[in-house]
């Protein structure tokens with residue numbers, strides 16, 4: 114890997130975002146002899162987490178250590194450059210993409226891959242920031258094992274509430290649902306909760322109390338307090354980390370995910386969107402898989418074009 118100093122780098126693929134999706138695409142394309150630039154601002158979605166789980170051979174690794182390891186592997190490929198920078202503008206013209214960064218660098222590419230992920234807009238419950246990523250998590254597949262059989266809370270409401278209750282009940286039978294207002298549950302669904310011994314508190318959440326990131330009490334608007342050791346969120350308010358695909362005319366679905374076709378190809382030839390930016394929450398393994406799949410498809414498209 115080498116660091117760029119050119120005014121305008123000319124490459125086959127510009128990859129925006131150096132998480133598991135972007136770095137995996139870079140590895141495939143690098144190994145296919147493509148010249149690649151990965152631009153990453155270094156603000157990953159799971160940066161707040163202490164450990165990353167569920168990625169085979171790296172279960173329980175610190176998120177930053179995983180990325181460091183991936184970047185080290187890419188160092189073997191002199192045709193892959195890694196820039197720590199933020200892409201702030203992109204233009205598509207005459208079958209090429211021109212990108213500019215906040216650091217004043219520019220790259221011209223045949224293909225552009227957005228692997229920019231999502232950010233969270235968490236509810237403004239006092240104390241949530243202290244426990245999020247430590248004892249309150251977004252995903253039971255990531256952290257459910259560590260919280261198994263603990264007294265847990267499911268925090269938040271919305272249309273998907275029952276589905277989340279069923280899921281978290283898989284990891285603990287000691288579950289209190291804190292819907293932060295009237296729960297969107299039918300009478301028979303409420304009866305199901307009672308059958309499973311799951312308490313439902315519909316009072317607004319006033320605060321989360323914790324010691325060193327470990328949730329201890331949930332305080333409600335009516336002053337009631339419930340002791341819990343952790344929990345999961347129904348909705349973290351995820352939104353796209355990058356608006357640039359939208360500026361190029363790529364539309365989003367009602368969940369705020371960019372519309373793509375197979376392998377992350379968008380309706381603009383050569384423009385791909387992969388990872389969380391495409392699916393909402395892929396996990397590390399899913400994002401890396403998407404990067405591999407897109408890398409293969411991109412190389413095939415370039416081979417076909419050059420034949």
Ligand SMILES: Cc1cc2nc3c(=O)[nH]c(=O)nc-3n(C[C@H](O)[C@H](O)[C@H](O)COP(=O)(O)OP(=O)(O)OC[C@H]3O[C@@H](n4cnc5c(N)ncnc54)[C@H](O)[C@@H]3O)c2cc1C
Pocket residue numbers: 129130131132133134135152153154155156157158159161162164165166167168198199200201228229230231245246250251252254255256354355387388389390394395396397398400
């Ligand atoms: C608290 C928490 C814990 C989690 N724990 C786990 C877990 O244990 N196991 C698991 O499998 N998954 C976990 N996840 C989910 C996992 O983090 C994501 O699914 C995964 O990181 C998605 O990979 P990605 O490459 O699509 O995006 P990301 O990993 O988010 O990477 C996107 C990158 O793009 C960069 N970027 C964005 N915009 C720009 C721009 N304009 N220019 C340059 N760079 C840009 C960002 O800074 C970031 O570095 C967790 C998520 C959260 C929130």
